[in-house]
């Protein structure tokens with residue numbers, strides 16, 4: 158059983174507590190559907206049915222409590238998932254440790270030209286090293302200023318304001334499986350930022366081991382599935398009334414590029 162997974166340079170995801178299994182989901186669903194499913198093959202079918210039809214409440218019967226350590230800029234994205242419960246390390250009460258996320262050279266890239274929110278092509282080795290050094294030096298300077306203020310007796314709640322977003326924070330975080338799968342769907346997705354993806358991928362590995370049948374259904378119906386619009390469905394079902402050229406005018410440029418990526422013309 159996975160107990161702790163290291164993430165990035167100083168981060169981790171540690172399992173504190175878990176409640177429920179695939180069986181708890183099936184058991185809860187049987188309240189709705191009576192005695193209909195009793196064998197494990199039927200359990201799998203039932204879980205797939207629930208996932209397929211977005212009957213989500215049985216998945217809320219499972220919960221997980223994690224101890225997570227991540228850089229503050231990742232935590233800012235993480236806490237947007239409002240349906241979890243969280244208690245974070247207090248930089249008013251305690252000193253912030255000298256731990257900063259310094260990306261590896263291979264993870265330093267250029268601004269993407271087609272996705273305003275993402276990374277694009279690679280920097281040269283020398284440029285990536287320069288960027289890494291800049292981040293490292295900036296982190297050291299900021300921590301030195303923080304330490305100086307603390308040594309002068311400045312309140313911790315004020316001294317911390319000079320610390321950059323790549324410093325690490327920690328929190329306990331509890332979430333039910335339904336909302337956890339929603340987070341994984343969004344944050345393990347290739348369009349999510351690399352650093353949050355690393356944490357989401359770690360939790361995904363824990364979920365895969367914890368509730369394997371649910372995870373299998375999640376991968377099939379959510380992670381590897383995609384939304385097909387009414388027009389796309391007509392075209393893909395070889396409905397003669399819907400021509401490929403028409404899709405572009407209905408969708409607009411960006412949506413058509415996405416469609417074309419998923420279903421290139423034969």
Ligand SMILES: Cc1cc2nc3c(=O)[nH]c(=O)nc-3n(C[C@H](O)[C@H](O)[C@H](O)COP(=O)(O)OP(=O)(O)OC[C@H]3O[C@@H](n4cnc5c(N)ncnc54)[C@H](O)[C@@H]3O)c2cc1C
Pocket residue numbers: 237238239240241274336339343344348349350
């Ligand atoms: C690739 C990507 C880019 C993003 N870019 C930005 C950005 O530029 N700026 C930005 O601000 N955010 C951004 N976000 C964050 C995004 O908008 C969501 O806030 C975040 O992903 C959390 O999603 P959620 O609200 O579905 O999750 P949760 O907060 O976990 O909510 C889960 C579900 O419960 C519902 N819910 C939660 N709380 C309530 C409530 N009080 N009342 C009713 N329903 C509720 C939600 O509608 C949702 O369906 C980005 C997210 C991703 C994945």
